[in-house]
Amino acid sequence: MQFWVIQTLNSLALGGLLFLLSSGFSLIFGLMRIANLTHGALFMLGAYLGVSILRFVPNLWIAALLGGLAVAVFGGLLERFLLRKLAGNVLGQVLVTLGIAFIIADACLVIWGGDPIPVPTPQALQQPLRLWGFAFPSYRLAVVGIAVAAAIGLYLLMERTRLGAMIRAGVDDMQMARAVGIPVSKLFTIVFCLGAALAGAGGILGGPMLSAYPGLDADMLPLALIIVMLGGVGSLIGAFVGSFIIGFIYTFGVALLPDLAYVILFLPMIFVIAFRPRGLFGRFAA
Amino acid sequence: MNRAAWLAVLGAALVALPWVAGEFYVNLTSQILIATVFAASINLLLGYGGLPTLGHAAYVGVAAYVSALLYLKLGLAHWLSAPIALIGTTLMACAFGWIALRATGLGFLMLTLALSQVLWGTAYRWVSMTDGDNGLRGLTRPSPFGISLDGATAFYYFALAVTVASIWLMAKFVASPFGAALQGTRDQPRRMSALGHNVGLIRWLAFVYSGFWGAVAGLLFVYYHKYIHPISLSLTNSAEGLLAVIAGGPGTLAGPIVGATIVMLLKNYVSTYIERWNMLLGFVFVLIIVFMPAGLVPGVRRWWAVWRARRT
Amino acid sequence: MTFALEIAGLHKAFGGLPAINGVSLGVSAGERRLIIGPNGAGKTTLFNLVTGDLAADAGAVRLFGQEVSRLMPYQRAHLGIARTYQIITLFGRDTLEHNVVLSLLGLAPERWQAFRPLARYGHLRAEARRVLQTVGLDQLAGRPTGEVSYGERRRLEIAMALAQQPKLLLLDEPFAGLSREERVAMKQLVGQIPREVTVVLIEHDMDTALDLAERITVLHYGSVIVEGSRAEVVADPKTKEVYLGD
Numbered sequence: 001m002q003f004w005v006i007q008t009l010n011s012l013a014l015g016g017l018l019f020l021l022s023s024g025f026s027l028i029f030g031l032m033r034i035a036n037l038t039h040g041a042l043f044m045l046g047a048y049l050g051v052s053i054l055r056f057v058p059n060l061w062i063a064a065l066l067g068g069l070a071v072a073v074f075g076g077l078l079e080r081f082l083l084r085k086l087a088g089n090v091l092g093q094v095l096v097t098l099g100i101a102f103i104i105a106d107a108c109l110v111i112w113g114g115d116p117i118p119v120p121t122p123q124a125l126q127q128p129l130r131l132w133g134f135a136f137p138s139y140r141l142a143v144v145g146i147a148v149a150a151a152i153g154l155y156l157l158m159e160r161t162r163l164g165a166m167i168r169a170g171v172d173d174m175q176m177a178r179a180v181g182i183p184v185s186k187l188f189t190i191v192f193c194l195g196a197a198l199a200g201a202g203g204i205l206g207g208p209m210l211s212a213y214p215g216l217d218a219d220m221l222p223l224a225l226i227i228v229m230l231g232g233v234g235s236l237i238g239a240f241v242g243s244f245i246i247g248f249i250y251t252f253g254v255a256l257l258p259d260l261a262y263v264i265l266f267l268p269m270i271f272v273i274a275f276r277p278r279g280l281f282g283r284f285a286a
Numbered sequence: 287m288n289r290a291a292w293l294a295v296l297g298a299a300l301v302a303l304p305w306v307a308g309e310f311y312v313n314l315t316s317q318i319l320i321a322t323v324f325a326a327s328i329n330l331l332l333g334y335g336g337l338p339t340l341g342h343a344a345y346v347g348v349a350a351y352v353s354a355l356l357y358l359k360l361g362l363a364h365w366l367s368a369p370i371a372l373i374g375t376t377l378m379a380c381a382f383g384w385i386a387l388r389a390t391g392l393g394f395l396m397l398t399l400a401l402s403q404v405l406w407g408t409a410y411r412w413v414s415m416t417d418g419d420n421g422l423r424g425l426t427r428p429s430p431f432g433i434s435l436d437g438a439t440a441f442y443y444f445a446l447a448v449t450v451a452s453i454w455l456m457a458k459f460v461a462s463p464f465g466a467a468l469q470g471t472r473d474q475p476r477r478m479s480a481l482g483h484n485v486g487l488i489r490w491l492a493f494v495y496s497g498f499w500g501a502v503a504g505l506l507f508v509y510y511h512k513y514i515h516p517i518s519l520s521l522t523n524s525a526e527g528l529l530a531v532i533a534g535g536p537g538t539l540a541g542p543i544v545g546a547t548i549v550m551l552l553k554n555y556v557s558t559y560i561e562r563w564n565m566l567l568g569f570v571f572v573l574i575i576v577f578m579p580a581g582l583v584p585g586v587r588r589w590w591a592v593w594r595a596r597r598t
Numbered sequence: 599m600t601f602a603l604e605i606a607g608l609h610k611a612f613g614g615l616p617a618i619n620g621v622s623l624g625v626s627a628g629e630r631r632l633i634i635g636p637n638g639a640g641k642t643t644l645f646n647l648v649t650g651d652l653a654a655d656a657g658a659v660r661l662f663g664q665e666v667s668r669l670m671p672y673q674r675a676h677l678g679i680a681r682t683y684q685i686i687t688l689f690g691r692d693t694l695e696h697n698v699v700l701s702l703l704g705l706a707p708e709r710w711q712a713f714r715p716l717a718r719y720g721h722l723r724a725e726a727r728r729v730l731q732t733v734g735l736d737q738l739a740g741r742p743t744g745e746v747s748y749g750e751r752r753r754l755e756i757a758m759a760l761a762q763q764p765k766l767l768l769l770d771e772p773f774a775g776l777s778r779e780e781r782v783a784m785k786q787l788v789g790q791i792p793r794e795v796t797v798v799l800i801e802h803d804m805d806t807a808l809d810l811a812e813r814i815t816v817l818h819y820g821s822v823i824v825e826g827s828r829a830e831v832v833a834d835p836k837t838k839e840v841y842l843g844d
Contacts (some may be wrong), residue, residue, distance in 0.1 A: 034398055037399075082572070085576065086575070092575045094338070095532070095575050096571065096576070101568070103565050105573075106562050106565035114511060178568075219407075221521075225397075229400065257391065259413070259415075260412065262408045263408055266400060274385065277393070
């Protein structure tokens with residue numbers, strides 16, 4: 001029984017991390033129509049930066065904040081100086097993000113070496129929470145909490161703020177948004193930075209669970225793609241629901257059928273795409 | 287006249303190569319030929335069909351693994367395992383194509399990427415079948431008509447024959463009515479529908495055909511290296527193929543040839559001097575897309591046309 | 599009596615906005631029907647519903663009595679529908695001849711041939727030239743579409759549609775952007791389309807298209823406001839009302 005509890009909590013925690021990863025991807029795709037293939041690398045970059053920050057500031061939460069900020073700045077520069085130059089060249093933008101992903105991955109290998117770097121769990125959360133006869137790993141609970149908080153925060157941002165209204169208008173109808181005077185260029189940069197920040201913070205927050213290792217980007221990117229295709233492009237609810245579905249499938253898949261976990265992963269995506277090309281909650285097909 | 291002359295010169299050079307160059311260069315050219323078939327298969331989809339695919343290494347890898355496993359686990363001879371590998375991979379392309387084409391543009395790209403990445407991850411994790419990170423070794427090359435391909439020169443001529451045949455067939459394909467229809471769907475898909483063309487079916491057939499040639503490249507690959515590792519299914523591999531197409535110029539027959547040559551030469555050169563191939567690949571990607579988006583072959587053609595116009 | 603084109607209770611809404619609001623009409627075989635209405639009346643949306651580029655929310659489209667509402671655009675092309683577009687969607691990099699060949703291929707069994715070169719199919723090229731001749735473009739057959747004038751491109755659009763030997767031809771604003779001389783030439787062209795083909799025209803500009811029409815349907819905000827013969831529609835006060843605020 002304890003096994004199922006642990007796996008469920010692992011699934012939720014992984015789902016939470018995946019939400020931090022995929023929400024940014026979904027927003028960027030929905031608003032800017034850019035499939036940001038750098039996203040997995042940004043997650044990994046956040047993890048590695050966090051590792052280095054932790055050496056000076058042994059507080060995971062601060063490291064996550066600073067790491068997220070650093071990755072956001074990087075993302076902003078990428079958008080401003082590279083992606084904007086390729087406006088209108090959709091394939092070009094995608095391939096450029098792929099090229100940057102390769103560069104980041106290799107740079108991380110050079111800077112931090114080829115061995116996985118474990119990230120220590122914060123002291124306060126090292127003891128499991130004992131409830132109803134079960135032991136719940138505290139850190140994973142915290143990750144779920146953070147993901148939910150982020151989801152609520154994003155929801156409030158999208159629904160209650162002017163920025164959110166502009167983003168939603170842009171996702172719905174870019175031409176109209178431009179016509180009513182929404183500063184599209186600034187919006188693009190802000191959204192890209194936001195997405196990058198979420199990915200970067202997610203990377204370091206995932207550290208105690210996943211570590212920082214070469215190839216983290218290649219493991220994370222397809223998950224983000226599958227979640228966004230499954231949940232629907234540009235939909236936060238879709239990213240939320242999709243992240244947890246994939247979190248469960250991946251965790252239980254690896255635990256029960258390790259050889260074929262990857263195959264099971266994309267079955268729900270295929271199923272949904274086959275019958276509903278725009279995903280569960282998407283406004284339009286990718 | 288010009289084109290035929292170029293082809294004749296190129297053909298003669300390729301045939302004469304083993305007599306004038308050492309084993310290293312013969313092997314390098316063999317690898318370039320394999321990369322050419324791979325790039326050409328991607329070009330069918332990207333250049334002629336307007337469908338950008340980021341998961342083509344999957345067909346190379348699956349064909350290679352199937353061939354390897356049929357030999358290692360069942361002891362099948364190549365004249366059996368080759369067709370089975372080709373047919374199996376092509377069937378996989380049928381399924382993948384149907385899934386991926388439920389979306390268009392970026393969605394299609396993401397689906398091809400996700401599908402390919404899943405196979406890559408499976409190749410690593412399904413240790414009982416693929417031996418994971420160790421890869422499969424101890425493979426053999428076929429002996430068509432009893433001729434051993436173990437020597438560099440013998441294999442080179444085999445690869446050359448296969449490459450020439452594949453390019454020739456693809457050239458026919460592109461010049462055929464179906465090829466014209468495929469290019470039409472690239473340029474104006476809605477109009478093609480209105481004219482009576484079944485755009486979905488056209489694209490799917492092109493996808494399957496493209497996957498088949500990827501499988502052919504995969505067989506050449508596994509025969510050459512006598513070894514297969516999950517890394518051959520990686521995104522890096524797909525990206526290299528894509529880069530070859532873009533660098534050479536999509537939508538032309540010469541493009542993949544030029545592009546594959548450049549990418550392979552770069553790769554070989556770089557690996558002797560720097561260890562950072564991935565980073566260089568990334569930089570080359572960015573530079574080409576920002577500064578030379580149409581690729582080399584169209585660029586050179588245009589330059590050539592301008593130069594000839596100036597002379598008359 | 600079977601209509602060539604019958605539309606019954608067609609509805610289409612985008613988001614919350616109704617674009618087509620219960621439109622019904624019937625076009626007889628061989629008729630020349632003009633659909634007019636101010637911008638945003640739903641004319642092109644109606645065409646898209648007929649060709650299958652859009653799926654209707656409710657209602658039916660019938661071609662010579664056959665229900666086509668569930669069919670894809672390419673299937674409807676095989677049943678005899680051809681159309682031109684308001685915005686030119688030609689194959690810009692290809693020659694005029696190749697454009698028409700692509701049109702001919704759409705309905706020809708040769709389109710599935712993947713080995714024999716297209717160039718060998720002489721009968722296709724001959725037919726393409728013949729079609730180009732009927733619209734007066736045969737001299738330019740070998741020129742890339744990008745190099746010919748706008749008026750010539752508009753004529754190519756018609757040629758491509760005619761190449762399909764359609765039973766129902768939908769012309770979406772064929773006069774748009776044409777100079778006065780080009781309009782006269784285009785009017786002549788449309789007038790010469792054989793009687794076996796039923797022609798439905800969309801036009802925004804009443805003056806030019808009026809003479810071509812036998813019956814006229816006036817659309818406004820997705821509904822049919824007036825319908826009848828030329829004389830009836832011109833005389834109807836509702837017609838003037840619709841255009842007065844324009």
